[in-house]
Every structure is written in structure tokens, then in C-alpha cells.
Amino acid sequence: MLDLKLIRKNYEEVRKRIATRGEEYAKLVDKVYELDKEKREVQKEVEGLRALLNKKSREYGKLKREGKEDENLKKELSQIKENLSRLEEKLKELEEELNQTLLRIPNLPHPTVPIGEDENDNVEIRRWGEPPKFSFPPKPHWELGEKLGILDFERGAKLSGSRFVVKRGLGARLVRALINFMLDLHTKNGYLEMYVPHLVKPEILIGTGQLPKFEEDLFKCERDDLYLIPTAEVPLTNLHRE
Incomplete structure (x- = not known):
């Protein structure tokens, strides 16, 4: 979640960078900025009423100790409490809406991230190794898996729908071997499983x-x-x- 202080102090910059991820997110930044202003105004009113309530309560308590009554002061106290209760509820609602809106804003993209519509606008930063070259047209892994009898797409689709697969025999063992390889490699390098x-x-x-x-x-x-x-x-x- 973005720091509210960051939006408060750098609203334009935050909005500009978030807009690169979609205008709908920029509008959320706008909403947070306005909600924050409203919340702080209500907070100021609440604090003012609390201070006034304390002051008037002391005055009323002093009169009570002296055996005196002031109906106007009593009514004023009642009205202050009513107004304070209403504003505190409003403040609570604003804080909740503010937090929920903040949670929907994504992280700020790094300034070097290219702006684009899809993967075709990605920029290659570096590559490792060279793709192998074959003297024949290589088959995709799903065809090889079916020919070897280690991938069963037909029954995977029957169980769960398209894009699911059942791994059989060496296919299942390969998955387990890869998991163990990853765990063993990292624990050997100081990671805790x-x-x-x-x-x-x-x-x-x-x-x-x-x-x-x-x-x-x-x-x-x-x-x-x-x-x-x-x-x-x-x-x-x-x-x-x-």
C-alpha cells in the first residue's frame, strides 16, 4: 500500500506515474487525495469539539460542585456531544473508505519501466545464453509430452477443463524431482526450508x-x-x- 504522506506531498508526481498503469488507478489517487483532505478537515472539527466539550464539562462540573444548575449549559453540552458523535462516525467512515481506496492502488512503477499496451512494447534489457539450434523443426513440449506418455491433456481437460494436464509416470517424477532440486539447491546455499x-x-x-x-x-x-x-x-x- 502506498504511503499516504507520499500522495499528500507529491500528488502530481504520484498521479503521473500511476497513470502509466491505467487511468482508472490515477482516478483512485485523485480520490485518495480528496478523501485525505476531507478527513483532515473533519479531524480538525472533531478535535475542536473535543476540546470544547472538555472545557464546558469542567465549567458544568464546577457549577454542580457549587450546588448550582445551568440548563442552558446543560443543553449546550448535550448538543456538543451529539455533534461530536456525528462527526466521529463520519471520520470513521472516511478513514475506512480512504484505507480501502489506498489498498486498490498499485505500486509505483520504476521510472525506467517502458510504457506500452502489451508485451510487444517490452524492452529487452539483457539475455543469458544462446537459444539452441536444431537441424530439424523442434516439437513443442506438449507434443513431446504426449508422445512420451508423460502428459495427458485429454484426461486433464475431462477432470478440470482446458489448460489442465495430468502428469503420468516420469512426468510426475520430473515435477517431484524439480521441486526437490529447487529445495536442495537453496538450502545448500543457506536458505531455511x-x-x-x-x-x-x-x-x-x-x-x-x-x-x-x-x-x-x-x-x-x-x-x-x-x-x-x-x-x-x-x-x-x-x-x-x-
Whole structure:
């Protein structure tokens, strides 16, 4: 989530950079800027009424101790409390709307990121290695996988729909081998292997930016108010959140 102070102090610059990710996000920056101004104005009113309430309460308390009554002061106190309660509720609503809007604004893109409509506008910064050259037209991996009997797209589609695959025999073993290779390589280089919960609280997904933006794409256990994690990155990052 972007720092509110950053938007407050550098509104034009933040809006300009966010607009490169889409005008809809720039409009969210506008909304945050206006909500923040309104919230601070209401906050000022609330603080003023609280100070006035304290002052009038002391005056009323002094009169009570002296055995005196002031109906006008009593009514004034009641009106101040009513106005204060109304403004405090408004302040609470503004803060909630402000926070929810901030959560929907993406991170600022780096100044060097090219502006474009799709992947065709990407700029190649560097490359590693050279693509192998063959004396024959190479087959794509999905054709090779089916010919070797290690990928079953037909039954994958039957189970889950298009773009799903069942990995068989050496195909399944290859997946397991790659997982173990990755884990072994990183633990040998000083990383600590972790196994984290697959279900997390909403605030955990807010902490890594999945909520509220991707809520429709997440699986939720309504009974427990828990979400299925998209990757282990979510709980791992939140281990160091506070």
C-alpha cells in the first residue's frame, strides 16, 4: 500500500506515474487525495469539539460542585456531544473508505519501466545464453509430452477443463524431482526450508496485495473466514510483517 504522506506531498508526481498503469488507478489517487483532505478537515472539527466539550464539562462540573444548575449549559453540552458523535462516525467512515481506496492502488512503477499496451512494447534489457539450434523443426513440449506418455491433456481437460494436464509416470517424477532440486539447491546455499499453512486470514492477503484487488480470484472458506493461498510467498512474507 502506498504511503499516504507520499500522495499528500507529491500528488502530481504520484498521479503521473500511476497513470502509466491505467487511468482508472490515477482516478483512485485523485480520490485518495480528496478523501485525505476531507478527513483532515473533519479531524480538525472533531478535535475542536473535543476540546470544547472538555472545557464546558469542567465549567458544568464546577457549577454542580457549587450546588448550582445551568440548563442552558446543560443543553449546550448535550448538543456538543451529539455533534461530536456525528462527526466521529463520519471520520470513521472516511478513514475506512480512504484505507480501502489506498489498498486498490498499485505500486509505483520504476521510472525506467517502458510504457506500452502489451508485451510487444517490452524492452529487452539483457539475455543469458544462446537459444539452441536444431537441424530439424523442434516439437513443442506438449507434443513431446504426449508422445512420451508423460502428459495427458485429454484426461486433464475431462477432470478440470482446458489448460489442465495430468502428469503420468516420469512426468510426475520430473515435477517431484524439480521441486526437490529447487529445495536442495537453496538450502545448500543457506536458505531455511519452511512449510506454511495453506489457509490464511484476510489481513495476511491484504499485507501482500492480493486483497482487495484479486478477491474474486481467491478461494475462500466462508465458515472460517480463511482464504486459500495462491503461493507460499503470502504467509512467508507475513511472517516478517510486524
